[in-house]
Amino acid sequence: MSDPRPGDLLCVRALTAGYGASPVLFGVDLAVPAGGALALMGRNGMGKTTTVRAVMGLLPAGGGIVFDGMEVRGLKPHRMARLGIGLVPEGRQIFPTLTVEENLVATAAPARPGLAPWTLERVYGLFPRLAERRRHYGNAISGGEQQMLAIGRALMTNPRLLILDEATEGLAPLIRAEIWAVLAVLKGEGLSLLVIDKHVSALAQLCDGVAVMEKGRVVHAGPAAAFAADAALAARLLGV
Structure with missing residues (x-):
């Protein structure tokens, strides 16, 4: 090895x-x-x-x-x-009976030295749709929004x-394009x-x-x- x-x-x-x-x-x-x-x-x-x-x-x-x-x-x-290490699992596995914001807060971890911290405001800036749905329960948002939430939840752990x-x-083409664009932004920031x-x-x-x-x-x-x-x-x- x-x-x-x-x-x-x-x-x-x-x-x-x-x-x-x-x-x-x-x-x-x-x-x-x-x-x-x-x-x-x-x-x-x-x-x-x-x-x-x-x-x-x-x-x-x-x-x-x-x-x-x-x-x-x-x-x-x-x-x-x-x-x-942050994981966005297959099938998303968000908490269905928590709101979007509660899902995000549930996994929040302290920021890492030298890295910009992931906060609710920063996740909402990345995914404005989640800000609009912040009071909706996890099982009351679309599949694309659930994937955004799963990514945002992983980011709230402040991963490297x-x-x-x-x-x-399983996502619609427009949502797929948005996800790819977000991943490009994250990579550009050094993640x-x-x-x-x-x-x-x-x-x-x-x-x-x-x-x-x-x-x-x-x-x-x-x-x-x-x-x-x-x-x-x-x-x-x-x-x-």
């Missing part, structure tokens, strides 16, 4: 994980540079969400998970969050790395991103690199723009 490269905020090496007696990951390697963005892609069922769950401490895992130079494999999810599992799944999504062209515009998974392994890693430009490669690795 190789050491993290200089400049990597998150480094995953030889990661193994599964559910009970059923292994899913077979030595996953990937890295997210500080201030950069990595796209994690693959067909359904290839291990992307399992990788995220293992990184976040939601599953027992083997191998190495290094965050900001510290080995963190085996830490509980709340410890990972305190270290500075934001992980998005299915960043724009590191690990993004799972199916939209190759949008990911290529946002991300520096891509890692493509197949049957629990990373089978391709390289520049995101080059991957998007190789239609045959993308079709072979992502087509159904």
Whole structure:
């Protein structure tokens, strides 16, 4: 297992994980540079969400998970969050009986030294629609608004790395475009991103690199723009 490269905020090496007696990951390697963005892609069922769950401490895992130079494999999810990893989970998982504002406040954490703090006002500036819905309950807003809320909730933890599992799944094109624009703003402010999504062209515009998974392994890693430009490669690795 190789050491993290200089400049990597998150480094995953030889990661193994599964559910009970059923292994899913077979030595996953990937890295997210500080201030950069990595796209994690693959067909359904290839291990992307399992990788995220293992990184976040939601599953027992083997191998190495290094965050900001510290080995963190085996830490509980709340410890990972305190270290500075924010998760936007697949399915959003917002609190349906709390208001938009209560959802945001529920996860708020202290600001990190040297970084601009995430506050209600800053999240509302990023997503004005949430400000308009601040008194609505989580189950009374649209799917797109719920995704905005899930991102805002993760930002309120004041992360250094934001992980998005299915960043724009099931969203209307206009909402997808708004989400991609917001992620570009966040990256421009220096926030590191690990993004799972199916939209190759949008990911290529946002991300520096891509890692493509197949049957629990990373089978391709390289520049995101080059991957998007190789239609045959993308079709072979992502087509159904």
